[in-house]
Amino acid sequence: MAELVFYCGTMDSGKSTLALQVDHNHRARGRRGVIFTSHDRAGEATLSSRLGLSADAVEVTDDLRFWHYVVDALTHGAPIDYLVCDEAQFYAPWQIDELAKIADELDLDVFCFGILTDFRTMLFDGSRRLVELADRVLTLQVEALCWCGARATHNARTENGEMVTEGDVIVVGDVEPESEPAVVGYEVLCRRHHRRRMTAARAHAGSLSPDVLPFT
Numbered sequence: 052m053a054e055l056v057f058y059c060g061t062m063d064s065g066k067s068t069l070a071l072q073v074d075h076n077h078r079a080r081g082r083r084g085v086i087f088t089s090h091d092r093a094g095e096a097t098l099s100s101r102l103g104l105s106a107d108a109v110e111v112t113d114d115l116r117f118w119h120y121v122v123d124a125l126t127h128g129a130p131i132d133y134l135v136c137d138e139a140q141f142y143a144p145w146q147i148d149e150l151a152k153i154a155d156e157l158d159l160d161v162f163c164f165g166i167l168t169d170f171r172t173m174l175f176d177g178s179r180r181l182v183e184l185a186d187r188v189l190t191l192q193v194e195a196l197c198w199c200g201a202r203a204t205h206n207a208r209t210e211n212g213e214m215v216t217e218g219d220v221i222v223v224g225d226v227e228p229e230s231e232p233a234v235v236g237y238e239v240l241c242r243r244h245h246r247r248r249m250t251a252a253r254a255h256a257g258s259l260s261p262d263v264l265p266f267t
């Protein structure tokens with residue numbers, strides 16, 4: 052029986068890498084899949100991993116109808132055994148419903164990958180629907196780490212190193228290296244430091260403050 056599976060994790064936890072590995076393993080056994088993605092950092096219609104691998108994909112636009120796409124392909128003689136769906140947090144809830152219908156009615160495995168919560172700690176619409184519908188929700192085992200060394204559980208958006216909590220939900224960006232904060236970037240943090248808005252840049256600035264004690 053086909054399944055709808057949701058692999059989730061913070062940014063930079065290896066989701067896109069796993070998506071490419073899942074596709075590779077199925078393809079290596081002669082199964083035929085279609086890769087979908089949305090707003091990938093590498094550009095339209097590409098699934099890219101920070102490990103350097105990438106693959107062509109179908110871009111999921113606001114009006115892409117998965118059911119129509121798959122039925123159309125099948126009726127035109129293009130066999131499909133499974134779907135790999137990256138950046139699934141950006142899909143609309145009705146698109147996730149169609150993915151569930153594809154698993155149930157067409158018996159195709161659907162492997163989805165995405166982050167659960169946005170920079171405000173709120174569930175993305177697509178992720179919420181996946182949690183509601185998926186046969187299995189699996190958290191990635193490779194843990195991204197907060198600057199303090201604890202497991203990173205939340206995604207912070209930063210502007211010049213400072214965490215922000217207002218803005219558009221979708222802003223494509225990358226996790227920034229500590230030394231070189233981008234104007235708008237992301238940083239994964241543990242909940243404690245997300246709550247305190249304590250980014251790496253802030254923590255570093257704090258540690259550089261001159262000691263106030265002892266008074267002389």
Ligand SMILES: Nc1ncnc2c1ncn2[C@@H]1O[C@H](COP(=O)(O)OP(=O)(O)O)[C@@H](O)[C@H]1O
Nearest residue numbers: 061062063064065066067068069100101102193
């Ligand atoms: N130079 C590197 N050497 C080994 N692993 C790396 C390197 N760069 C990135 N990674 C791994 O790749 C992960 C990010 O993979 P990616 O698939 O792009 O994540 P996601 O899709 O979840 O944002 C990092 O958490 C890290 O484990």
Ligand SMILES: Cc1cn([C@H]2C[C@H](O)[C@@H](COP(=O)(O)O)O2)c(=O)[nH]c1=O
Nearest residue numbers: 062063166169170206220221222223224
């Ligand atoms: C938290 C958050 C992230 N995004 C964007 C930033 C990236 O382009 C993707 C996540 O990609 P990854 O492969 O998981 O690193 O999502 C966003 O638009 N809004 C957010 O709140």
